[in-house]
Amino acid sequence: MKQYDFLIVxxxxxxxxxxxxxxxxxxxxxxxxxxxxxxxxxxCDKVEDINIHTYGAHIFHTSDAEVWKFVNQFVKFNHFxxxxxxxxxxxxxxLPFNMNTFYQLWKVKTPKEAEDxxxxxxxxxxxxxxxxxxxxxxxxxxxxxxxxLIKEYTEKQWGCNAKDLPAFIxxxxxxxxxxxxxxxxxxxxxxxxxxxxPLTEKLLKGADILLNTDFFANRDELKNKAKTIVYTGMxxxxxxxxxxxLEYRSLKFxxxxxxxxxxxxxxxxxxxxxxxxxxxxIEHKHFEFGSQPRTVITKEYPQKWDKTKExxxxxxxxxxxxxxxxxxxxxxxxxxxxxxxxxxxxKYYDMDKVIRLALDTAxxxxxx
Ligand code: FAD
Ligand code: UDP
Numbered sequence: 001m002k003q004y005d006f007l008i009v010x011x012x013x014x015x016x017x018x019x020x021x022x023x024x025x026x027x028x029x030x031x032x033x034x035x036x037x038x039x040x041x042x043x044c045d046k047v048e049d050i051n052i053h054t055y056g057a058h059i060f061h062t063s064d065a066e067v068w069k070f071v072n073q074f075v076k077f078n079h080f081x082x083x084x085x086x087x088x089x090x091x092x093x094x095l096p097f098n099m100n101t102f103y104q105l106w107k108v109k110t111p112k113e114a115e116d117x118x119x120x121x122x123x124x125x126x127x128x129x130x131x132x133x134x135x136x137x138x139x140x141x142x143x144x145x146x147x148x149l150i151k152e153y154t155e156k157q158w159g160c161n162a163k164d165l166p167a168f169i170x171x172x173x174x175x176x177x178x179x180x181x182x183x184x185x186x187x188x189x190x191x192x193x194x195x196x197x198p199l200t201e202k203l204l205k206g207a208d209i210l211l212n213t214d215f216f217a218n219r220d221e222l223k224n225k226a227k228t229i230v231y232t233g234m235x236x237x238x239x240x241x242x243x244x245x246l247e248y249r250s251l252k253f254x255x256x257x258x259x260x261x262x263x264x265x266x267x268x269x270x271x272x273x274x275x276x277x278x279x280x281x282i283e284h285k286h287f288e289f290g291s292q293p294r295t296v297i298t299k300e301y302p303q304k305w306d307k308t309k310e311x312x313x314x315x316x317x318x319x320x321x322x323x324x325x326x327x328x329x330x331x332x333x334x335x336x337x338x339x340x341x342x343x344x345x346x347k348y349y350d351m352d353k354v355i356r357l358a359l360d361t362a363x364x365x366x367x368x
Contacts, residue, residue, distance in 0.1 A: 002227045004030045004208070009215045009222075010232030012040020013351055014341030014358045016203035017070075018230050021362035029207040030225055034214040038204055040232075041312070041342075042351065044195035048257055048294045050285045051195030056251060056300055056312070057082075057268055057282045058196060061186040062352035068188040070355065074202040077190030080287055083181035084268040084280075088148045094181045095270065096174040097141055097149070105144055111177040118142050136167035140175055152274040157302050158249060158315070166317055169348075186352075191287045228365075232341035234311060235327045243326050246346055248311035252301040254278075263295050277301055314346045321346075338365060 094100035121142020130136035267286035
């Protein structure tokens with residue numbers, strides 16, 4: 001006799017949204033997570049009365065009106081707009097690439113002057129069909145921006161040559177001829193007032209939750225508890241790596257409390273040179289316009305992934321993507337198991353995309 005309708009492996013946004021939709025239809029859910037908290041990578045700690053983005057800066061942004069309406073039922077969002085600064089060997093530039101950046105680089109003052117300068121910078125790359133990240137960046141922005149703001153940051157972030165990375169990674173970044181430092185082009189943006197924990201806690205209200213519980217430590221027993229499994233963990237692990245390992249990029253976070261109320265004057269500063277070992281410094285209070293007397297900062301160091309480390313980013317190159325497809329064929333044949341989320345789909349999803357996917361998946365399976 002199965003005790004629950006669903007066993008949900010992973011309490012990140014995919015698992016939590018699916019659980020919410022299932023419970024709305026009267027289904028019972030057991031949610032497990034190997035970590036000691038719910039919320040996946042959106043989880044926030046509280047230090048010095050500041051919400052700390054424990055797994056790296058998380059800014060909610062979307063153009064999906066339905067997703068925006070969905071999350072606003074649970075939490076209210078503040079008016080935070082992500083406007084990171086790049087520090088290249090002590091020189092400061094606005095991101096994303098916009099008229100402020102172009103002025104700081106070349107002292108061009110009008111869109112026409114900037115467009116002419118970019119054309120000169122693009123040179124032979126202007127009309128190519130970009131095959132990799134380096135070509136994509138040179139075509140988009142030309143050589144100065146590539147050298148100072150993209151190449152070294154990207155190679156540090158991904159641990160490989162920019163020529164060996166797919167072009168799509170950089171297509172996320174806006175490039176505009178207006179004085180607009182908003183990192184995203186989306187219609188809606190903000191940080192949940194009070195951090196992300198209330199969002200996942202409200203989504204999971206009514207579910208039974210087991211923390212510090214790894215699905216693979218007790219797979220058979222856990223499987224027997226529910227009619228259907230919703231699996232949001234790593235795709236290759238589920239199939240015991242039968243076709244080989246997928247590759248990931250990991251991160252190390254170093255967090256410190258400082259005896260000053262304002263360390264860097266911005267939530268996110270990227271260090272785009274190769275010599276600085278971290279990619280960015282996050283000053284958490286600025287996500288919520290905090291006025292606490294002290295501050296907490298986190299340095300984010302990219303690192304090589306192995307099975308002892310957290311898998312933060314799938315490395316979506318051709319080799320890994322074709323391996324992931326083989327695993328997805330197996331996943332499609334697995335009875336009574338639903339796969340979804342950043343790790344189970346092996347995709348570089350933002351939060352809104354994960355919520356959209358969980359809503360669609362829930363509609364598909366719950367209304368069949
Ligand atoms: P996760 O949040 O990773 O949740 C998966 C959960 O499953 C985890 O809690 C994990 O512990 C658990 N789990 C895994 N395996 C097992 C197992 N075997 N047994 C039990 N539990 C298991 N998105 C944005 O929209 N904006 C941003 O600014 C942004 N910044 C980001 C910055 C960083 C550094 C990273 C890494 C991601 C960022 N994202 C951002 C993406 C965002 O984190 C994801 O879209 C979202 O968290 C994905 O939700 P998920 O449920 O798929 O996965
Ligand atoms: N990127 C860059 N310079 C920057 C910021 C980003 O070259 O200052 C590139 C880098 O390759 C990165 C990609 O753009 O992996 C996407 O950046 P984003 O800030 O969206 O990455 P995330 O927050 O997901 O790590």
